[in-house]
Amino acid sequence: MDTRRQVEEWLQHSRRIVEDVLPGLLDERDELMRRALNAEDEVTRLTERAATLRDELARSKSEHEALLRRHTEIAESMGHAMAQLTQVFEPMKRMLGEAPPSS
C-alpha cells in the first residue's frame, strides 16, 4: 500500500472517529446523565410518596385496632342485651303460658 493511500485511509478512519464516534459517545454520556438524574428524581418523589403512604398505613392500623376493640365491645353489649331480653321473656312465658317467639 502506498503512503498516500495509507494516509488517506487513516484520514477517513480518523474522520469517522471524530465525526461519528466521539459525538455519539458524548450523546450517550448525556443520555445516561439524563436517565440517571431523572431516575434519581423519580426515586426521591416515590420515596416521599411511600413515606406518606406509610403514615397513612399507620393511621389506618390504629383505626383498625380501635374498630376491633369497638367490635368486641358491641359483641359484649349484644350478649348482655340478649340476656336481658331472655329475662324479660321468661315472665311473659309464664304469664301467657305459651312459648316466646323463636325469632
Place this chain on the structure above:
Amino acid sequence: MRAFCAWCVAEGKPGDLGEREPLADPSETHGICWRHRLDSLAAVLKEGLPDAEPSIGFLIVVARTRQDLFEEVSEQWLSVPHVRVVLDRRHGERRAHRADVHGDRRRADRRTAPVVFDDGRHQPVMVLPIKRAAVAVEEPVGAGRGEAPVAETAPPRERFREWIVASRAITQGTVPSMLAERDRWSARAAEAESQLSQARGDLEDLALTLAGLHGRNDRLTRQQTEAAQALAAALRHMKRAMDLTNLAQGE
C-alpha cells in the same frame, strides 16, 4: 584530558566523551553521557518532582545537525509531562567563540549549560532545568515577545510534533476521561433505575396493604353500624314486650 561516561564504563562500554580542556593534560576524567543523563532524568521524573517545586521543568535540547536524534528523543519523551524536546536554536555559538571581539560588554549567554557534560559542543543532547511555563505546549517559545507562535512559523516537522502532542493529550487524556465519565453515569443510571424499580415495588405493596386495610375497616364500620341498629331494634322490642307484660299484669 579525556572524559568518559562513568555509567557506560560501569556497564563495560567504552563511554568515550572526547577531549576536554585542558587539552595538554593526559589524565582521565569522568562524567555522564547524554543517554545516561536522559535515563537519570526519567528515573527522577518517575519518582516524581518535589511538591515544593511544581514550576520546574526540563528542556532537552538536541543539536540542530542531528535530526535523527531529535526524532528519536522526541518520540521517547513525547507524552512526558514537565519535559519538552527542542532543536538547538543557536547558530555556531558566535558569542562564545568570537576571540577577535575584545571587551564585549554584552552579558553572558544565559543558555550556557550548567555543566561541561551538558555543553552542546561536546554532546548532541543537553538537559536543562527550566521554568515549567516554558515547557507547556500551550505557551510556545517566543509568545509574548512579539514573535509569531511556533505553531504558525515552525517547520512542518515541529508543527507535526506539536499536533501529535495535542492529539495524544486528547486521545490519552480527554477521551479516556470521557469514557470513564460515561461509565460512571452508566453505573449511576443503572443504580438509580434499580432503586426506582424497588421503590415502585414497595409503593405498590404499600398501596395494596393500605387498600386491604381500608377495606377491612370499612367492613368493620359497616358491621358495627348494623350491630348498633340491631341492638336498638332489640331494645325497642324489649321495651314493647315489657309494656305488654305490664299491661297484661294490670288486667
